[in-house]
Amino acid sequence: MRAAVLVFPGSNCDRDMAVALKAAGAEVQMVWHKDADLPAGVDVVAVPGGFSFGDYLRCGAIAAQSPICKALVAHVERGGYALGVCNGFQVLTETGLLPGALMRNAGLKFVCKSIGLEVVTSASAFTEGYNAGDVLSIPVAHHDGNYVADEATLAQLRDQDRVAFHYTENPNGSTADIAGILSENRRVLGMMPHPERAVDAAHGGTDGQALFRTLVGQLENV
Amino acid sequence: MKARVHVMLKNGVLDPQGEAVKHALGTLGFDGVEGVRQGKVIELDLADGTSEATVTEMCEKLLANTVIESYSVELV
Numbered sequence: 001m002r003a004a005v006l007v008f009p010g011s012n013c014d015r016d017m018a019v020a021l022k023a024a025g026a027e028v029q030m031v032w033h034k035d036a037d038l039p040a041g042v043d044v045v046a047v048p049g050g051f052s053f054g055d056y057l058r059c060g061a062i063a064a065q066s067p068i069c070k071a072l073v074a075h076v077e078r079g080g081y082a083l084g085v086c087n088g089f090q091v092l093t094e095t096g097l098l099p100g101a102l103m104r105n106a107g108l109k110f111v112c113k114s115i116g117l118e119v120v121t122s123a124s125a126f127t128e129g130y131n132a133g134d135v136l137s138i139p140v141a142h143h144d145g146n147y148v149a150d151e152a153t154l155a156q157l158r159d160q161d162r163v164a165f166h167y168t169e170n171p172n173g174s175t176a177d178i179a180g181i182l183s184e185n186r187r188v189l190g191m192m193p194h195p196e197r198a199v200d201a202a203h204g205g206t207d208g209q210a211l212f213r214t215l216v217g218q219l220e221n222v
Numbered sequence: 223m224k225a226r227v228h229v230m231l232k233n234g235v236l237d238p239q240g241e242a243v244k245h246a247l248g249t250l251g252f253d254g255v256e257g258v259r260q261g262k263v264i265e266l267d268l269a270d271g272t273s274e275a276t277v278t279e280m281c282e283k284l285l286a287n288t289v290i291e292s293y294s295v296e297l298v
Contacts, residue, residue, distance in 0.1 A: 057284070057285070058287055061284065061287065065283075065284060093289070094287065099289075100289060101287055101289040101290045103235070103236075103238070103290060104238050104239060105238070106236070106238050107238075108238050108239065108242055146238070148235060148289075148290055149289070150289075173236075173238070
């Protein structure tokens with residue numbers, strides 16, 4: 001299984017993401033934002049956390065216009081998989097690949113701690129290694145994780161079982177405690193918490209491991 | 223020529239920063255501030271003859287996130 005990790009100026013979780021994917025068995029290539037093409041044969045594109053372009057204008061807005069994001073959109077339109085974590089989730093909403101937007105935390109503070117993350121659906125290549133209702137311990141570290149969408153979008157996410165994760169205790173004011181959502185074809189996951197920071201006992205927990213292992217395992221058998 | 227673009231959160235979208243500013247004004251003793259909404263002003267220096275439609279396209283593609291923000295364009 002081949003994965004590409006996008007790197008923007010200001011990305012800072014790109015190497016953690018690469019380590020997590022490699023540990024799960026993926027071949028990983030880092031791809032610079034100015035590249036117009038993804039490496040041939042890439043199965044999944046990971047958009048990492050950080051502060052791409054200094055969060056100027058809006059978080060993820062400038063990154064979403066970069067040449068590599070045009071290739072990312074084409075990859076997803078072809079049925080490719082994508083995982084966006086934290087700033088990566090913001091980039092995915094700014095490209096329009098996922099609905100809604102991420103606003104400043106309701107408490108206005110940067111939130112950096114481990115939180116309880118409830119798995120809402122196991123029906124995706126990302127979450128199949130968990131059971132719905134499992135509560136994971138995963139770190140969050142963000143200033144703009146307050147998920148907002150209009151009523152029609154929220155109803156659609158609920159009806160199509162596309163909310164992947166809920167916070168057990170909402171740290172940022174996110175609508176309906178939403179921490180992560182799936183695309184309509186369930187091949188794109190955006191989430192604010194950092195599963196790549198919970199894949200090694202030295203991290204203090206390994207609850208994120210199953211996400212990467214399941215994803216790599218699923219795509220190897222395609 | 224110049225264009226001035228005003229970007230505001232849409233009505234109904236909670237503005238945590240506006241709420242904090244409102245609270246701070248209250249603690250400074252300014253009574254009667256019933257609401258604060260915070261937005262952005264973006265000034266563009268443009269080649270003469272740039273159409274308002276082009277600036278609108280800039281807003282739609284980049285300057286505003288129309289999921290949560292509304293915008294208005296003023297040519298000056």
